[in-house]
Amino acid sequence: MSYVVTPPAIVSVPVVGRAERFPVHRIYCVGRNYVEHAQEMGFTGREPPFFFLKPASAAVVVNAGETGALAYPALTQNFHHEIELVVAIGTGGQNIKAADAFKHIYGYGVGLDMTRRDLQGEMKKQGRPWDIGKAFEQSAPIGPITPAAQAGDVTHADIWLQVNGKDRQRSNVAKLIWNIGEIIEHLSAAWDLQPGDLIYSGTPEGVAAVVRGDVLEGGVTGLETLRVRVV
Ligand code: MN
Numbered sequence: 001m002s003y004v005v006t007p008p009a010i011v012s013v014p015v016v017g018r019a020e021r022f023p024v025h026r027i028y029c030v031g032r033n034y035v036e037h038a039q040e041m042g043f044t045g046r047e048p049p050f051f052f053l054k055p056a057s058a059a060v061v062v063n064a065g066e067t068g069a070l071a072y073p074a075l076t077q078n079f080h081h082e083i084e085l086v087v088a089i090g091t092g093g094q095n096i097k098a099a100d101a102f103k104h105i106y107g108y109g110v111g112l113d114m115t116r117r118d119l120q121g122e123m124k125k126q127g128r129p130w131d132i133g134k135a136f137e138q139s140a141p142i143g144p145i146t147p148a149a150q151a152g153d154v155t156h157a158d159i160w161l162q163v164n165g166k167d168r169q170r171s172n173v174a175k176l177i178w179n180i181g182e183i184i185e186h187l188s189a190a191w192d193l194q195p196g197d198l199i200y201s202g203t204p205e206g207v208a209a210v211v212r213g214d215v216l217e218g219g220v221t222g223l224e225t226l227r228v229r230v231v
Helices: 035-040 098-104 117-126 180-190
Strands: 012-014 021-023 027-030 051-054 059-061 068-070 083-089 105-112 140-142 158-163 166-172 198-200 215-220 226-230
Touching: 012 059, 051 180, 059 068, 083 158, 083 180, 098 105, 098 180, 105 198, 105 215, 105 226, 140 198, 140 226, 180 198
Parallel strands: 027 198, 059 140, 068 226
Antiparallel strands: 012 021, 027 051, 083 105, 083 198, 105 140, 158 166, 158 215, 215 226
C-alpha cells in the first residue's frame, strides 16, 4: 500500500509487565462524573452521562518512572488539570450491559484530561462544541496501562494529583457518579466500542490552573503514577 501523504503513526501506550504495547484507537472522556467536581463547575443533581472525544494523537505517553514534557498550549490563560482513571478497552462491542462491562476491559491507567478552561467556558456559554477547550494537541497525558488482573480493585482506589508536591485533587474512584460498568453501558449504546479505545472516566474536585515549570504527579492506587512537567 502506498499513500499520497505520510500516514500517521499508531499511538501506543506501554503495558506494565509486557513488551507489547496498547494501541490507541479513540479517546473518550466522561464529563462531570464526580459530585463535588460537578458542583465546582456550577452543576447539581444527577444528569445522564455525557461524552466528548479527543484524537488519539492528543496522548502524551509517559513511561514508568519518567517525567513527560507537556507543552503549554496556545490561546489559553487558564490551563487546567483533571486527574482521571483511564479504562483501556480490550474487546469491543455494542450495547454492552454494565454487568458484562468488565469482560471488555484490558486494563487501567492514570491520565490527565488537560483543559483550556477559558476556551471551554466560552464555548459552553455560546452553546458551541468543546473541542477547542478539550481536544487540542497534548491534551491527554497518560501513564503505563496495568492489565486488569494485576490492577487490584480500581473501583475503590484512591485518586490524587499533586502540583509541585502539594495536593490539588484527592478522592476515591468509588465516588464516580456513573461507575465504570455504567459508563461502558452508555458509551456502547451510542458508539461501537473497539479494542484500543481509552475512556477517561471523569475528574474529582480540585481542578485548577497550571503554569510553565509546574510538575504534575498523579495516581490511582494500584496503577503506575503519571508525572509531567509543563514546558
Ligand atoms: Mn475530564
